[in-house]
Amino acid sequence: MKITGCETHAVTVNFEGMMSGTHVVLRLRTDQGIEGIAYVSRVGPRNIRAMALVMEAMVESIHGLDPSNAEEIYRKLFGAALGAPVSGLELRAASAIDVACWDLKGKAVGQPVFRLMGGFRDRLPISANWALMPGGPKDKLQAHLENLLARGFRAVKAPCGFATIPDAVDHVKFIRAVVGPDVRIIVDLNFAHTVKSALRFARETEEVDLYWIEDPVAFHDYDGMAQVRANAKQNITAGEVYQHPHEFKWLLERRGSDNVMIDQDLGLTGFLKIAHMAQAYGCPVVNHLAPEALAHPIAAVPNGLIVGLVPWGQPLFTEPMKVDDGNLVMPATPGLGLTLDEDVLKKCAVS
Template sequence: MTLTPTNAAQVAGEATLDRIAWIKLSSVQLPLATPISDAKVFTGRQKPMTEVAFLFVELGTEQGHEGIGFSYSKRAGGPGQFAHAREIAPVLVGEDPSDIGKLWTKLVWAGASVGRSGLATQAVAAFDIALWDLKAKRAGLPLAKLLGAHRDSVRCYNTSGGFLHTPIEEVLDNATATLENGIGGIKIKVGHPEAGVDLARVSAVRERIGDTAPLMVDANQQWDRPTAQRMGRALEEFGLVWIEEPLDAYDAKGHAALAASLDTPIATGEMLASVAEHYELIRHDAADIIQPDAPRIGGITQFLKLATLAEHHNLQLAPHFAMEIHLHLAAAYSSEPWVEHFDWLEPLFNERLETRDGRMWVPSRPGLGVTLTDQARAWTTETHEVGVR
C-alpha cells in the first residue's frame, strides 16, 4: 500500500508502545446534604440544587496502565453527557494513550454534529482527563509535576459555606471554621434581589474575618449593567479579592466596562464551555481573573491552551470547582493562582487534599491521586464498557 501524507500520519509506528484496551463509563448521582440556593434561585431562574451528576471515565491499556477522569453537570445534562460519551467511546480502543491531543480531536470529530462546545466537549473532557491521569501515573508523577509545577501548593478559598440560602450566623461560623482549617480565603454568594441584604452579609463576614483575610463575592450572573456598577462601587470599601460573575457570562463588553471602572478585580469564565468562548473575554479585556473549568471546556488539553492565552495576557487564574483536578493545573500556572475548595466531592474519593497555612498542597500520589469510593459505586445509576480488560 502506498501511504499518502494523510493516512501515513494515522498509522502507528515503532514509537507506539501501548494501546487502549478497555473503557468503562459510569453515571454517578451525588446527593447534596442540603439543597443549594444561589442568586439564580432567588431571581427565579433555577430551582435549588439537590444533586450533582458525574460522568466518570476509567480506561486501561494492554500493558495494564489505568487512568480515571470525570466531568459533571448541575441540575440538568448528566444523562446527556453519559449518552454522548457512550457513542464516542469506541473510537479510542486500540489507540496510543500518549497521543492525547490527537485523541481529543478524534473524540470531538466523532460527535462533530453537536459542535465543539457545551455538553459535547464536557463529555470529551472526562476521557481527556483520564488520559492525562494515566500518563502521569505511568510516569510515576503527580499530574502537576508531569505538567511542570511552579509551586507545590496553591492559595485556596472556600465557597461551600457561603451560599445565599445559608443564614448569616451560619455563614459566619462557617467562615471561622474554614480559616481555622487552613483554608486561606472566604467567598460568599451575592445577587440577592434586595441589595441591602447583600451588603449586610458582606459587611458581617468582613467584620468576622478581619480586614486582612481574603474575601470574594459571587453574583452568579444575576446583575444587569447598572446594578453591577452600583453594587461594585458599594462593595469597594470591603477590600475584596474579586467580584465574580457580576454580569451574564457572555457579556464581554459589559464585563470590560465594569473592570475598567472599578478598583476591585473582576473574575469570570466558569460557565463558558470552550477556549473560543474564553477568548472573547480575553480579547475584550473583560476579566482581571479568568476562571476556567477543565471539565466544562473539554478537559486538561484545552485548559492548557487557555492557560497559555491567559498567561500571555497577564491574567490571574482561579479555576472553578473540581479542586481534585484544578489543584494540579493551578500549580502549573506561571503566576500565583487560586483554587476553589469545595467539600462536596469528598464522598466520591478515598483520598483527601491537604489544606494548611491558607494553601492547598499538591499530593505526592501519581496522577490526579484519587480513587473512587464504594459509596461512589453505590451511587452509580448506569455503566457502559467497550473493549476487553
C-alpha cells in the same frame, strides 16, 4: 500503552450534609492494566444515562490510541464535526476523557500531572466555596466561617447574585467582620446584574476589600464586563461558562476581566491552552468546579492564582484535598493522585 475501554458510574453524593452533587464517573482502561479516572458534574436526571452512553461511545472512538498522546486525542475528541465545534453532552464527555488520559499519563511515568504540565509549584492558595449564601441565620453562617478558618482556609467565596444589593452588601460585610482583615473574600454575582447595578455593588463594598467580583453581568456581554472592570476598584473574574478558545480570546481582547476562570469542559489540555493564552495578556487563571483535576494545571503554570474548592465531588475519593495554612498541598502520587472510593460508588449509585 493503549486505550482498551472504559466503565462509567452515575452517583449522587453529599459532602458533610451541606452540598450534594450528581456525577458521572469515568474509569478509562488500558492494555497495561492502568486506569485513568475523571468525573463530570451538573448532570440532570434526564441526562445521566445519556451522558454515560456518549462517554462510552467517545472512548470507543479512540480505542487503541496511546493516552499519552494528548494532542492527538484532543483533536479527535474536540475537533470540529461538519464545520461545527463539539458541544453539549459530547463536549462534557470529551472533557472527562481528556482528564482521564492525563491521569493515565502521569501514572504511566510515575509523576503527578501538575509536574508533567509544567510543575511551577506544589502548594498554592485555595478558597472554600460552599455554604456561604446570603439569607440564612447569621449564627449558622458565623459557625461555618469559624469552622473553615479552623480547617486552614484563608479565602472564602460567597454567591450573592440572587440577593438584593443591600442584602448582598450586608452579607459580605458580615463575613469580613467574622473572618478578619487577612482572609480573602470572593463574591460571585452570578451574571445577575446590569453594568450600573454591578458598579453600585462594587462601590458599596470597597471597604470590604474583596479579592475579586465574579461574573457581574451576562457572560456574553463582553463590552459590559469591560465597563465594569474599567470602573470598579476590585478585580473582576469571568469565563466559567465558556467552552471554546475563541470566547476567551474575545474576553481577553476586550479587557473584560482581570482573572480568567476556566471550566473542565475544555479538558486539561484545553485548560492549558487557555492558561497560556491568558498569560500572554497578563491574566491569572482560576478554576470553575472540578478542583481535584483543575488544581493540576493551576499549579503547573506561573499565572495560576488560586484553586476554588467546591467539594461536591470529594466523597468520590478516599483522599480529601489537603489544606495547610491557606494552601492546597498538591499530591505527590502519580497522575491526579486520586483513588475512587468503591463503597461510595456502590452505595450512592443512581439507577
